[in-house]
Structures are given as structure tokens and as C-alpha cells.
Amino acid sequence: MLLLSKYFLWLITYSFLGWAYESAVCSVSERNLVNRGFLNGPVCPVYGFGALTAIYFLHQRTDNIIILFLAGMLLTCTVEYITAVLLESLFHAKWWDYSHKRFNLQGRVCLLGAVVFGALSVLLIRVIHPFVERLTDRLPDFALIACAAFIFIAVTLDLSVTVRHMLLLNGRLEEIQSAFNRFVEQSAKRAEGLKNALLDRFEESEFYSERVRKLINLNKFQDIRLARAFPRLKSFKYDDAWQKLKSKLLSTDKNG
Numbered sequence: 001m002l003l004l005s006k007y008f009l010w011l012i013t014y015s016f017l018g019w020a021y022e023s024a025v026c027s028v029s030e031r032n033l034v035n036r037g038f039l040n041g042p043v044c045p046v047y048g049f050g051a052l053t054a055i056y057f058l059h060q061r062t063d064n065i066i067i068l069f070l071a072g073m074l075l076t077c078t079v080e081y082i083t084a085v086l087l088e089s090l091f092h093a094k095w096w097d098y099s100h101k102r103f104n105l106q107g108r109v110c111l112l113g114a115v116v117f118g119a120l121s122v123l124l125i126r127v128i129h130p131f132v133e134r135l136t137d138r139l140p141d142f143a144l145i146a147c148a149a150f151i152f153i154a155v156t157l158d159l160s161v162t163v164r165h166m167l168l169l170n171g172r173l174e175e176i177q178s179a180f181n182r183f184v185e186q187s188a189k190r191a192e193g194l195k196n197a198l199l200d201r202f203e204e205s206e207f208y209s210e211r212v213r214k215l216i217n218l219n220k221f222q223d224i225r226l227a228r229a230f231p232r233l234k235s236f237k238y239d240d241a242w243q244k245l246k247s248k249l250l251s252t253d254k255n256g
Contacts, residue, residue, distance in 0.1 A: 005148035006136050010055070011048040012151050013132055014124075018047020026229070036229050038087070038095070040222065041158045046083045050076040054121045055129055065122055072121020077109045080117075084108040088236070091166050097232040165222050172215045173238035173245065180240045183207040199240060216248055224249050 022036040022044055037044045053075045058068055085108070087095050098104040103111035136144065183205050202208055226233065227246045235242040 001145060002141055005145045007052065008148045008152060009136055009144070010129075010132060011045070011052055012043060012155070013048075014051035015043035015045050015048030017128075018044040018051075021047075030228070030231075032228070034228055035225055039155070039158045039162050040225070041155065043155065046080060049083070050079040050117065051124055051129075053079050054124060058121070058125050059129060065126075068122045068125055069118040072125070073114045073118030076117035076121060077114045080113070081105065081108045092170065092236045092238075093242075094232075094234045094236070095230055097234065162222070165220070169220075169223065170235075170238070172218070173235060173241040176212055176215055176241035176245065177238035179207045179209070179212045180244075199244065202244070216245055 019037050019042045023034055023042075026034040026036045035042075039045070054072050057075060058071055062068060084095065087093070094107070097107040098110035098113065099107035101110040101112055139147070180199065180202065183202055184199075203213075223245070227249045233242070233246075
């Protein structure tokens with residue numbers, strides 16, 4: 001239990017540091033504060049799992065910076081790729097997309113990200129983790145377990161709220177997408193170039209029912225957070241509905 005608690009605290013620590021890094025980069029890029037993460041809390045678990053993977057395979061195994069860089073790059077990119085596949089499979093959406101960057105693999109990982117992760121792995125193994133390990137070793141056993149248990153409960157609650165919201169959001173998007181599809185199917189012209197024009201007129205159509213209007217105008221805090229945190233988020237099944245909903249959310253958020 002003690003060892004498990006220690007590893008869990010490391011996971012949360014590096015998830016928080018990853019969240020801080022991602023949020024800072026995205027906030028500077030967007031010129032606005034962005035809570036970058038799948039969960040509501042200040043953690044990006046993909047960074048935590050990437051860090052633990054690097055620690056497990058590389059900590060106290062080599063002092064060669066080149067090996068640390070290359071191995072860290074490979075390990076962390078593998079974690080990022082697997083995470084992307086799992087999120088896409090579970091929620092039918094692409095959470096990040098590096099297709100616009102050179103040397104990417106199916107838009108899930110890219111060379112620039114790999115270089116950054118490699119450098120962070122060297123920093124982690126040589127500087128950050130020895131410091132974090134000393135801090136956790138100084139904690140009394142009871143405090144270590146109690147702290148890990150408290151954070152575990154908080155993260156589990158956050159995860160359950162987030163997953164429930166995503167399932168409900170997919171349900172809403174399904175209904176909106178269904179209305180879009182019926183609208184487009186009954187339109188005489190099906191040329192791709194006219195699709196956006198047709199969707200812009202969606203509100204004027206008979207398919208823009210009171211139910212669909214309420215679904216689109218149901219401004220959820222988490223919807224806005226996801227739209228801002230993942231500007232390249234694409235839904236495999238309901239992307240037209242998501243783009244319509246996102247434009248409404250961001251417009252409302254900007255005006256508000």
C-alpha cells in the first residue's frame with residue numbers, strides 16, 4: 001500500500017506539472033486562460049503516465065543523456081499515441097490533431113512533440129524526479145497514504161463527472177446531428193461546396209425544432225471548457241453538430 005501510494009502521488013505530481021505546462025502553452029497561443037485537460041481538475045494524466053513510464057524504465061539505469069533523450073522520446077510518444085487511441089475509441093472524438101504539423105503519425109504524435117518530450121524526459125530523470133522522490137520519502141507513512149487516498153477520491157469523482165458529461169454530450173450531439181442529416185438529405189443540391197451554406201440556414205428550416213434549439217443553446221460550463229481547451233477536437237460521428245454547438249458556445253462565451 002505504501003509503495004502504491006507513493007507511485008500514485010508521483011502520478012498526480014507529474015500530471016499536475018503536465019497540466020501547468022500544457023495550459024501555459026495553450027494560454028499563450030490563444031491569448032486567453034485555458035484549462036488544458038480532459039478532467040476538470042488541474043491534471044493531465046497522460047503526462048503522469050508518461051512520466052511514470054520513463055521513470056520505471058530509465059531512472060537509475062543510465063546517465064547517458066543521449067540514451068535518456070531517445071528512450072524518453074520513444075516511451076512518452078508511445079504513451080501519448082495509446083492514450084489518443086483509447087480516447088478516440090471510448091468517446092468517438094479526436095482530442096488533439098497534429099496532422100497540420102510535419103512528420104506526424106496519424107495526427108496522434110508528431111516529431112516536434114517527440115523532441116519536447118525527449119528533452120522533458122532528460123530533465124525529469126536528471127533533476128525533477130530525484131527532488132520529488134526525496135520529498136515523498138520524507139512524508140510519514142500515514143500522511144503519505146492519507147494524502148494519496150484523498151487525492152484518489154477527488155480524481156475519481158472528477159473522472160466520473162467528466163465521463164458522464166461526455167456521454168450526455170454525445171447524446172445531445174447525436175440528436176442535433178440527426179436533425180442536420182435529415183435537413184441535408186432533403187435538400188435538392190448535395191454538392192459539398194453547398195453544405196456549409198445549407199447548415200448556415202439550418203435555423204430557418206423545419207428541422208430546427210424547439211427540442212434541437214434547446215440542445216444547441218444548453219450552455220454547459222464543461223462544453224465551453226472543452227471547446228476552448230481542444231480547439232481541434234473533432235467528433236467522428238457528430239462533427240457537424242459539434243461545430244455548430246462549438247460556434248454557439250464560443251460566441252456566447254466571448255459575448256459574456
